[in-house]
Amino acid sequence: MTAPAAQPSPFDPAYAGQDGVQAPAHHPGWQPAVPACRLCGAQPAAAVAVRAHQGLLLMMRFHKIDGPFCRSCGTAVVRELTTKTLWQGWWSPFSLVFFSPFTLVWNLLASRKLAALPAPGPPALGAARVQEGKPVHRRPMAYVAIVPLIWAVWFITGMITHA
Numbered sequence: 001m002t003a004p005a006a007q008p009s010p011f012d013p014a015y016a017g018q019d020g021v022q023a024p025a026h027h028p029g030w031q032p033a034v035p036a037c038r039l040c041g042a043q044p045a046a047a048v049a050v051r052a053h054q055g056l057l058l059m060m061r062f063h064k065i066d067g068p069f070c071r072s073c074g075t076a077v078v079r080e081l082t083t084k085t086l087w088q089g090w091w092s093p094f095s096l097v098f099f100s101p102f103t104l105v106w107n108l109l110a111s112r113k114l115a116a117l118p119a120p121g122p123p124a125l126g127a128a129r130v131q132e133g134k135p136v137h138r139r140p141m142a143y144v145a146i147v148p149l150i151w152a153v154w155f156i157t158g159m160i161t162h163a
């Protein structure tokens with residue numbers, strides 16, 4: 001497996017706010033009556049949180065980004081964090097059997113809530129909308145998830161045939 005390109009992601013906490021992608025909701029005194037997207041300021045937005053999970057041997061990392069998000073930005077965040085979980089989420093025992101499946105189901109429910117929203121209005125003045133990007137099934141890194149799946153099938157088959 002080749003290492004993925006170390007590209008800064010707009011969803012990494014270290015990257016947030018570095019390039020003026022500051023959410024309009026953070027402007028002092030600006031408080032919308034109806035929830036607006038925290039990334040682009042558009043409405044309508046749904047109050048959902050999106051999660052990512054990383055597991056590596058005994059180390060586990062939980063990452064959660066709270067909304068509200070509009071349909072476009074929310075879809076972008078779901079795709080990014082779901083793909084991350086699909087290739088980084090399997091490499092510790094608890095992650096494999098519990099945390100990553102939970103994270104994927106959580107994001108699936110969040111994406112269904114977002115998909116139910118109408119298309120967002122224009123972004124707030126000065127805010128940039130995050131590109132939705134490719135769907136998860138067209139991101140090669142998502143297919144790393146096949147490795148633990150094959151391992152699980154091999155493990156269970158071994159248990160049955162050696163019993």
Ligand SMILES: [Zn+2]
Nearest residue numbers: 037040070073
């Ligand atoms: Zn948005």
